Amino acid sequence: MRLHRNLVFTVVDSIKLIFNEGEYADKVVEKALKRDKRWGARDRKFVAETIYEMVRWKRLYNEIAGTKSHYTHENIWKNFAVLAILKGYKLPDWNQLQGVPERRIKGKFDELQKIRVFKESIPDWMDELAVKELGEEHWTKEIHALNQQAEVILRTNTLKTNKLSLQKKLADEGIETVFVDGYENALKLVERANVFVTQSFKDGLFEVQDASSQLVAEYLEVKPGMRVIDTCAGAGGKTLHLASLMENKGQIIACDIYESKLKKLKIRTRRNNVHNVTTKVIDSPKVMKKMKNTADRVLIDAPCSGIGVLKRNPDSKWKLQPEFVENIIKTQAEILENYSQLVKKGGKLVYATCSVLPSENENQVQKFIANHPEFELEKENKVSAYKSGFDGFYMALLKRNS
Numbered sequence: 001m002r003l004h005r006n007l008v009f010t011v012v013d014s015i016k017l018i019f020n021e022g023e024y025a026d027k028v029v030e031k032a033l034k035r036d037k038r039w040g041a042r043d044r045k046f047v048a049e050t051i052y053e054m055v056r057w058k059r060l061y062n063e064i065a066g067t068k069s070h071y072t073h074e075n076i077w078k079n080f081a082v083l084a085i086l087k088g089y090k091l092p093d094w095n096q097l098q099g100v101p102e103r104r105i106k107g108k109f110d111e112l113q114k115i116r117v118f119k120e121s122i123p124d125w126m127d128e129l130a131v132k133e134l135g136e137e138h139w140t141k142e143i144h145a146l147n148q149q150a151e152v153i154l155r156t157n158t159l160k161t162n163k164l165s166l167q168k169k170l171a172d173e174g175i176e177t178v179f180v181d182g183y184e185n186a187l188k189l190v191e192r193a194n195v196f197v198t199q200s201f202k203d204g205l206f207e208v209q210d211a212s213s214q215l216v217a218e219y220l221e222v223k224p225g226m227r228v229i230d231t232c233a234g235a236g237g238k239t240l241h242l243a244s245l246m247e248n249k250g251q252i253i254a255c256d257i258y259e260s261k262l263k264k265l266k267i268r269t270r271r272n273n274v275h276n277v278t279t280k281v282i283d284s285p286k287v288m289k290k291m292k293n294t295a296d297r298v299l300i301d302a303p304c305s306g307i308g309v310l311k312r313n314p315d316s317k318w319k320l321q322p323e324f325v326e327n328i329i330k331t332q333a334e335i336l337e338n339y340s341q342l343v344k345k346g347g348k349l350v351y352a353t354c355s356v357l358p359s360e361n362e363n364q365v366q367k368f369i370a371n372h373p374e375f376e377l378e379k380e381n382k383v384s385a386y387k388s389g390f391d392g393f394y395m396a397l398l399k400r401n402s
Helices: 005-020 025-032 041-056 058-065 073-087 102-112 124-134 136-146 163-172 211-219 237-245 259-272 285-290 322-342 362-371
Strands: 153-156 177-179 186-189 206-208 227-230 251-256 277-281 295-301 343-353 375-383 393-400
Touching: 005 025, 005 041, 005 073, 025 041, 041 058, 041 073, 058 073, 058 102, 073 102, 124 136, 124 322, 153 163, 153 211, 163 177, 163 186, 186 211, 206 237, 211 237, 211 295, 211 343, 211 375, 211 393, 227 237, 237 251, 237 259, 237 277, 237 295, 251 259, 259 277, 285 322, 295 322, 322 343, 322 362, 343 362, 362 375, 362 393
Parallel strands: 227 251, 227 295, 251 277, 295 343
Antiparallel strands: 153 186, 153 206, 177 186, 343 393, 375 393
16 A cells, blocks of 8 residues: 555654643544545545554554654654554655664564564553453453454444344445344444444434443343433443333433533433433432432443453553552442442342453452342353454343342
C-alpha cells in the first residue's frame, strides 16, 4: 500500500495527543476522522486502525525502535517506521523516514516474539498479576486474543424491529452483516463501517454493543412488568437492552453517580423508543435508602479494571496502574454490599464486570455470599476472550432467599 502524507501526519499528531497529552484513544480517533471531509472509507480506515495499532503495540514498537517511552516528534516517526516495515508498506522518500534500518527492525521483531511482555506489548505488572490469577497458559491465550482488533457487533432493538429486518435494511444502506451463533439479537459487520451515520441508527433500530456485553441483561432473567434497578447504568447500553427484554413494560430505574452519563441515556431512550426508564443520580445515601428492598431485579455492572475489553480500549494497558486495580477491588466489594440491599426477598441480582481477573469476579462473589447467607449463587458465566472471540466478561446471578 502507498502511504499518503496527510494520513500519516494525522496519525503522528494523534499519537502525540494520546501519549503526551493523556487524551483517550477513542476520542482522539473521533477527532482525527473529522480532519478532512474529502477522505473516503479506505482513508478513514487507515487513520483509525493505524492509531490503534500504534497504541496497542506501544511497548513492542518502543523496544524495536529503541525509543523507550519518550514521545518526541522524532521518536513517534521511528515507531511509525517500525509499524510500516512490519505491515509491509513501501516507505516513501520523506525526510522523516530516511535511513530506516529495515533488516534490524525485522530481526528485532523476531527476537522479541519469545518474550510475552514484548510480544503482546503489555506492562510487567499486568503480566505478573494476570499470571498469578489465571496461570501462564490461560493468560498467554487470553492476552493474545485481547490484542486482536475488536469486531463491530450490533444489538437489534427488538422494540422497533427484528434481526432479519435490520439486516436487510443495513444491506440496503451498503452495510453487510452476518448472524452471530448463540447471540439472539446480534449482528456482526463483515467490514468495519461508520454505522452511526446510517438511517437505521438514527431510527433507533440498533445499538453498537459487543456480543459478550449483550449476555449481561439476558442473565438477569427480567420479565415484563418487573421493577428493575440498574445501579451503575452509565450511558445505559444495558439499560436499553433490559427495556427491550421487558417489552417496555414495568419500571427500570437507571442510577449513576454521574449525571452527565444519565443525560446521554435519556437521549438514547428517545431514539430507542424506550418508555419505562427513569433516571436517578446517586448523590446521597438517601437515594439508596428509599429503594431498599424494592427491586425484583438489580443489575450491578461494576466498575472494574477493564482488562477484558483491551481489544477496544488498547490505551487502557498504559493508563491502568496496579494501585487502581487494588482500589477498585475494594470499591466493588462496597458496591456489592450496598446495592444488594435493593433486592427484595425472592428477587435476584446480577454482578458483572468486563474483567477477566478472578479477584474482581468470582472471588468477590464468594466473599459476599460467605457474609450474606440470605443470598445464593444460581449460576455464573466467565466469558473468555480467547474462547469466545469477543470481550472478556464475568457475570453471576444471585438470588435473595425469602
